[in-house]
Amino acid sequence: MPPHLRGAGLYRSAAPPRGATSHDAAAQARRHRQQRRWATQIVVIHELAGRACAERGLAPPPDPRPMHLLTIPESDAADLGSIVAAALAHSPAARALLAALEHEQHIPETAVRDYYDRNLDRFLTPDALRRGADPYAAPSDVQPYEQVRDAITRELRRAAARRAFFDWLDAARADVEYAEGHEHPGDPTHQDHEHRH
Incomplete structure (x- = not known):
């Protein structure tokens, strides 16, 4: 091996660092297996989604973003799980x-109104928020339903679509x-499965 490649990239020695224990090596091997399983799931979802798009006549736009610039919003990872996100x-x-x-x-009007009525604290006016008003005490402290109806509909439609995506x-x-060695990281049939996503 050329001297300038020793210790670099794929040519790096697989020997554990000096002072490392077999426990450290086992933990590192487990992490590598889980990363491989995690990455496999990303590829599988991409392939399955491509087939589903073809069946539906959908033409996904090309993605101009380089893979190394891939970022995942924390809220998406929390809501969807890291694999789906x-x-x-x-x-x-x-x-x-x-x-x-x-x-x-399709989100029925009754569902939108029900969401509004059950979550008035999410629709306090800016002034009411500053005062720490009780949304259930003074109706004037809450934004009117007509002002927030479209935003609620979008939010409920998005949540329903995510549920439909998981079902699919x-x-x-x-x-x-x-x-x-490529099973889902949370698959309980392999020894080092993880339920975190």
Whole structure:
């Protein structure tokens, strides 16, 4: 091996650092396995979404973002789980499918009104927020339903689309067979499964 490549990239020695224990090596190997399983899921979702888009006649736009600039909003990782959030950030096909599912969601007016009535604290006026007003004490402290109706509808449609995406994904992954070592990180059939997403 040329001297300038020693210790670099793929040529780096696999020997544990001096002072490392077998426990450290085992933990590192477990992390590598979990990372491989996690990355496999991203690729699988991208491929399945591409097939679903083709079946629906959807043409995902090309994604101009380089992979190394991929960022995932923390709120998406918390709401969706890191695997689905990363797949949506990486895959134009997954995003196109989610957008199509969102377009298909019908939110009844009664559901929008019910959400408003049950969550008045989310619709306090700026002045009421500054005063720390009780949203259920003075109706004048709450933004009128007509002002926030469209935003609520969008939020409920988005939430319904995400549920539909998860339902689609569960069904689409049901027949996927993984090579050993590439199973889902949360698959309880392998020893070092993790339930974190």
